[in-house]
Amino acid sequence: MRMRSATEDDRAMARALANMRYAACTSDDLDFLRSRVVNSSPHAPKLNDVRFRDVSIITAWNAEKDVFNELGCQRFAHDTNQELVSFYSCDVLAPADSPSNKKKRRRPKKKGNKSTYGIPERTQASIWAALPCFTGHVAGRLDLCKGMPVMIRSNIATELCMTKGQEAVVYDWVASQGDQKQRILDVLFVKLVNPPKTIKIDGLEENVVPLSKQMERVECLLRNDSTIVVERHQVPVLLNFAMTDYAAQGKTRPNNVVNLTHSKTHQAYYTALSRSSSAEGTAIVSSFTPSKITSGLDVQLKREFRNLELLNEITRLRYESVLPDEVLGDTRNSIIKSYLDWRGKGYEMPGLHSALRWAETESASDEFEVPFGRQKWQFASKEGAVAEPGTVAGVKRRQSNGVADGRSAKVSRPAIGETVVTTALRTPAPLGYEWDDQNWSCPYDSLFTILRAVWVGDPARWTPYFKSISPVATELASHWAAHLQGSMAWAETRDAARKSLHEQNPAAFPVGMKPASVSELASAVLTRAPLATRERKCVSCGDMSHRTLALSQCNTLYTTNLLRGRSREMFNTSDWLTEILKGTARAVRCTKCKSQTSPVVHTHCIPDLLCLDRQSAPLVISPHLTYDGCTMLLRGIVYWGENHFTCRVVDATGMVHRHDGIVDGDRCVQETSLDRVDPITLGSVPSSGTGERQAVLLLYEKTNRGTL
Known part of the structure; x- marks a missing residue:
């Protein structure tokens, strides 16, 4: 509050605000605040007073703000004997986010007047009628007349004081006709109210500035709770007969009208009321809740x-x-x-x-006692879990022999076995499948959740690829596309593919309360197409052994030959792939002359998806695999334990999510980012019981980002 006078009421208001800041208002403070509530009392403020007539009301909810603005513009037009002029936005259905669609944005041809660039007339009318709070605060319809108060909603030109939150009044406009013969704003001229400095543009009066329409990508919420994303072309202003307490921050107002009905905390009360520069200029619409400003601080x-x-x-x-x-x-x-x-x-x-x-x-x-910033902390996972003294819960000590992917790390990385409590912004979690207790589905839930997270990151890339590897993968891609379009339920995308698998092999993929192998499932979905073959050539007699499979798209990890005769050093999946594809495994003797043989590996291709079965060799899981300039990124891990499969999913942004169809349903729970993970901790995940589930299946995606 910046007081410009020092009356007794002003001092009472200053005391009330000082106490309100700490939720410690006294009975005298409450009496003073009640004296500023609008009512029929002779000494109470009246909203029809000239000083409060066109003052923007500070309120908590955006929906309330929009309703106040609707009523305010009608009253303003009546008071000034003007007619409201309605200006509509130009809306176009937003294209998909894939790069190919962004490069080829073309407007579809119009067919009569049935749609506006693909938006049905009825839907378009509903979008225009929606309040700005349901359309990203970009108005579908602006009802204006000259002199009407508005607020700029975008940082257009800071040097000209055309900034977000700047108040102004309508001065004039330039309009034209849209594609549906609606009136649209090309340029809106506004006169800034109390700008930080005087603005003078050639040909215009002082503080008059032009605002042209801008394009905003807007998600519109319709009356049936569905959403539609459009590219909206509109001048970035809203009516200013009301504003939220958030938008009011930093303003000093000689006349301050506030609505505290839905303000949740004493901070919200303080934010709204402290905008006043005097007690006389303060008016509280309706009443308030005393307990919110008298209950004290936590x-x-x-x-x-x-x-x-x-x-x-x-x-x-x-x-x-x-x-x-x-x-x-x-x-x-x-x-x-x-x-x-x-x-x-x-x-x-x-x-x-x-x-x-x-x-x-x-x-x-x-x-x-504990220096700030150095408090002991721990991951929040299970209620009642307590970290051991002097340790960070959930973080395992790195093996002394190290892992290739983690040797250069100089800081400890948090384990991802448990959820990290943080205020950081979260990325949207991938969808998971809820476990079917009548037809046990955990292997399908785990693998399909990972594959769907890969597919949804770039359907334009993955749909053709899925069609090329197996009929089941083709069916999954088709079902996921149908789900995105709203024509197929989420659980049906899994059940339909499972039905096809059962028809192909009832023994491997049973129905009912019977288990299935996730390795068999991965082989059916991804196939075992040969990617590399191996021959052995004798260095003495030149005899060539028969060609054998070295690597397939769905491969089992075997390390016996790799480790035979060597120290039991810690191997990881990156080491394993290098050994296999470079043929550096320990040579064996020729069956004819008993001389040493030299392995020769023929690499046919590195697939876009590589699946590794880890059950036979519990190697450390590398977040990235690199071979011959090609990088593969870990996208998912399937775990097995206590007769149940679960998984971890790495989304396109590198965030790690866990999923258990029994515990989490169709949600995936975000944990941490892949670049912060200690690779050793990826090998297991806590189970709902007392043990751990071990990683049994890994899925890597080939990227074009080079070595990471």
Whole structure:
């Protein structure tokens, strides 16, 4: 609050705001706030007063804001004896996100007046009628007249004060006719209200600036709860008879009308009311809930406010050169603890708000024993789990002999066995399949969840590839496309492919409460097409042995020959692939002359998808495989244990998600990013019981990003 006067009411409001900041308002504060509620009392503020007539109402909900704006524009037109002019957006169905579609964006031919670039007339009318809060705050219809208050919704030109949140009034416009004969805005001229500086553009009055229409990709929510994504061309403004408390931040308003009905916390109350520059200019629409501003702070927020006040005091004393040298520290908590130790027990900081003072049962210095930023932490996985003292829960010590992919790492990576609690933004999780308890489905759930995450990342690439490898893969790609179009239920995409597999091989793929092998399933979906073959040539007699399979698309890991006669060093899947394809495995003797033979490997191709069966050789799982300039990225792992299959999925952004059809249903739970994973921890995953499930199947995708 920036007060411009000092009446008794202004001082009462300043006290109320100071207490409201800490949710510690007194009965006097509540009495004052009630005096600013709009009602029929002679001394209460009235919304029909001239000073409040066209003031934007601060409210909590976007839907409320949009309704206030609708009512406000009708009243404004009536008050000024003008007619509202409706301007509509130009909407085009947004193309798919694939690169090929982005390069070939063409408008479909119009057929009469049945659609606007593919949008049916009825749907288009529904989109135009939707409130801006349902269309990404880009208006489908703007009802305007001259002098009407508006707010700019985009950072167009900061040097001309045309920024998001800048208030203005309509000055004039240039309009034209759209493809459906609707009126559209080409340019809207607005006059800025209280800009930071005076703006003068040649040919226009002071503070008058032009706003042209922009294209925004908008997800529109329709009345039936379905969504449609369009490319909307519209001038980036909204009516300004109301704004949210979020948009009001940073503004100082001589006349401040607020609606606190749906404000959730004392911070929201404070944000809205502290915009006022005077008590007389404050009006509260309807009533408010006193408990939200009188119940006090929670412990952590109280501590944060108190720490900030202590840091201010320390900074002031240091600036004034009165802080002794013994008060020092390299972190926030350590320097505060040093300061409190210097002040002594029972220190009360002058000017500290009563709501922030330590209780009699609290010790001022105890909360600062651990330096800020160095607290012990652990992954949040199971309720009641406690990390061992001095360790980070869930992180396993790296093997001393190392792993090729992790040797250069200089920092410890968190294990992904458990969920990391973080405030970081999350990427959308892939879809998973819910377990069918009548027809046991866990092998299908696990493998199909991984394959679908691969396919959905680039359907234009993977659909032809799936068609080339097997009939089952072809069917899966077709079902997933149908699901995206809304013509097939999610569970049916799995069940239909499973039915086809059962018809082909009832013994391997039974129905009912019978188990199936995920290795057999992978072989049926991905096939065992030969990718590399091996021959052995005798260095003495030149005899060539029969050609044998060295690598297939769905391959089983065997390491007996690789490790025979060698130390039991830690191998990983990257080492294994190099040994197989380069033919560097230990040679065997010729069957004729008993001389050494030299292995010769013929590599036919590296597939777009490579599946490795890990059951026979528990090698460390490499996040990336590299051979002859080709890089393959880990996209999924299937785990087995306690008679149940689960999986981990790596999405296109590199985020790792876990999925258990019994526990998680059709959700995949995000864990961490692949580049932060210790490869050793990928080999197992905690089960719902007391043991672990072991990785049995790995899926890698060939990328064009080079060596990682």
